[in-house]
Amino acid sequence: MDFSLTPDQERLRQAVAEVCAKFPESYWQRLDREKRYPEEYVKALTDGGWLAVLIPTEYGGAGLGMVEASLVLEEINASGGNGAACHAAMYTMGALVRHGSEAQKRRYLPEIAAGRLRLQSMAVTEPQAGSDTSRITTFAKKDRDGYVLNGQKVFTSRVQHSDLLLVLARTTPADQVAKKTDGMSLFLVDLRQAGDSIEVRPIETMINHETNALFIQDLRVPADALVGREGAGFIHVLDGLNAERILIASESVGDARWFLQKSITYAKERVVFGRPIGANQGIQFPIARAFMHTQAASVMRFRAATAFDAGAPSGGEANTAKLLASEAAWEAAEVAMTTHGGSGMAVELGIERKFREARLYLVAPVTNNLVMAYVAEHVLGLPRSYGTEVSA
Numbered sequence: 268m269d270f271s272l273t274p275d276q277e278r279l280r281q282a283v284a285e286v287c288a289k290f291p292e293s294y295w296q297r298l299d300r301e302k303r304y305p306e307e308y309v310k311a312l313t314d315g316g317w318l319a320v321l322i323p324t325e326y327g328g329a330g331l332g333m334v335e336a337s338l339v340l341e342e343i344n345a346s347g348g349n350g351a352a353c354h355a356a357m358y359t360m361g362a363l364v365r366h367g368s369e370a371q372k373r374r375y376l377p378e379i380a381a382g383r384l385r386l387q388s389m390a391v392t393e394p395q396a397g398s399d400t401s402r403i404t405t406f407a408k409k410d411r412d413g414y415v416l417n418g419q420k421v422f423t424s425r426v427q428h429s430d431l432l433l434v435l436a437r438t439t440p441a442d443q444v445a446k447k448t449d450g451m452s453l454f455l456v457d458l459r460q461a462g463d464s465i466e467v468r469p470i471e472t473m474i475n476h477e478t479n480a481l482f483i484q485d486l487r488v489p490a491d492a493l494v495g496r497e498g499a500g501f502i503h504v505l506d507g508l509n510a511e512r513i514l515i516a517s518e519s520v521g522d523a524r525w526f527l528q529k530s531i532t533y534a535k536e537r538v539v540f541g542r543p544i545g546a547n548q549g550i551q552f553p554i555a556r557a558f559m560h561t562q563a564a565s566v567m568r569f570r571a572a573t574a575f576d577a578g579a580p581s582g583g584e585a586n587t588a589k590l591l592a593s594e595a596a597w598e599a600a601e602v603a604m605t606t607h608g609g610s611g612m613a614v615e616l617g618i619e620r621k622f623r624e625a626r627l628y629l630v631a632p633v634t635n636n637l638v639m640a641y642v643a644e645h646v647l648g649l650p651r652s653y654g655t656e657v658s659a
């Protein structure tokens with residue numbers, strides 16, 4: 268298998284890096300201090316068409332594959348930026364591409380591709396359900412001409428910077444379905460028409476990440492807000508999870524590259540005891556090890572993306588790539604901190620900011636424990652250790 272990039276893919280990577288170069292470390296630090304969303308950055312990427320790479324050409328997108336999408340997000344994070352501000356535009360939109368009706372696709376996708384409509388937010392997690400999605404209780408009750416939603420969501424990211432929100436809700440109570448994962452449905456909610464039916468309470472976290480608790484009360488949505496089949500929402504979400512995991516893995520590979528580059532540069536320049544600190548094996552071996560782990564994670568990410576693009580099953584590869592890449596990024600973050608000594612803690616260098624940001628992907632969008640549970644059961648055939656399917 269050859270995972271070297273084609274000339275077009277190299278050009279794509281270079282073009283994204285050029286956009287990112289306009290947003291230096293000082294930009295990200297100012298945002299981090301002010302806990303502000305990177306509006307200008309997301310606009311620059313949208314204007315360049317980089318967030319629409321997965322939208323088919325007939326709906327105004329670039330019609331490229333997961334390999335190209337993964338390169339975009341890797342480059343964003345390798346350049347010092349944070350793809351979390353905009354990655355959902357890629358994978359949330361996937362639910363619409365794969366399961367939306369033709370009318371929904373014609374209505375929304377060209378507007379999203381042109382940057383006039385933002386689909387940046389997905390509400391799955393609930394406070395009481397946690398990783399066990401089958402226990403969500405947000406309910407969509409069928410009404411004459413649509414549905415009425417009530418419930419509570421937590422950690423719904425970017426909802427304040429989105430026009431559309433994808434919501435997973437029960438349409439049949441859990442005690443009335445044969446399988447606990449049945450009876451859930453996906454809805455595309457137009458936030459501009461939601462009025463005060465959705466109360467948004469920001470959650471402050473250790474990183475600059477716009478995330479929120481949502482309190483949904485009597486939210487009326489039309490019948491055509493339903494995406495895919497009623498009752499099949501969980502399966503539709505699972506379908507998008509492999510894409511999400513491959514893309515998040517790519518961001519982690521980008522983070523790891525950024526930490527390694529900083530570490531290598533500093534290890535060559537910083538002289539202590541009369542020689543560069545990088546001449547000490549105690550400094551260079553951890554850098555070399557983190558580099559090798561990053562390379563391995565990157566190859567697994569490409570393997571997952573290639574399988575995904577070919578329409579082949581990619582659950583094992585996508586989950587493996589997510590775990591390996593998030594761990595490689597976290598290892599590289601630790602290495603960067605050690606290599607920089609006390610300076611690693613200085614806000615000015617950006618290491619501590621990236622250190623905090625890289626930590627998220629050990630937990631989200633699925634915890635690495637649940638990734639291991641998936642691989643143990645679905646790849647290795649071990650007995651199930653938890654209640655619900657976690658991936659397709």
Ligand SMILES: Cc1cc2nc3c(=O)[nH]c(=O)nc-3n(C[C@H](O)[C@H](O)[C@H](O)COP(=O)(O)OP(=O)(O)OC[C@H]3O[C@@H](n4cnc5c(N)ncnc54)[C@H](O)[C@@H]3O)c2cc1C
Pocket residue numbers: 388389390391392396397398399421422423424425472476478627630631632633634635636637640652653
């Ligand atoms: C900054 C941020 C942004 C997020 N954005 C979104 C978003 O936009 N939309 C959205 O829907 N969600 C979002 N999430 C939620 C995220 O997906 C969840 O936090 C994550 O899936 C874990 O769920 P939980 O926090 O409820 O942990 P829990 O499910 O309560 O788990 C707690 C711990 O127990 C472990 N655990 C639980 N069950 C098992 C088991 N059977 N075996 C072994 N270990 C187990 C977990 O691995 C974890 O370490 C976000 C979270 C954060 C922090």
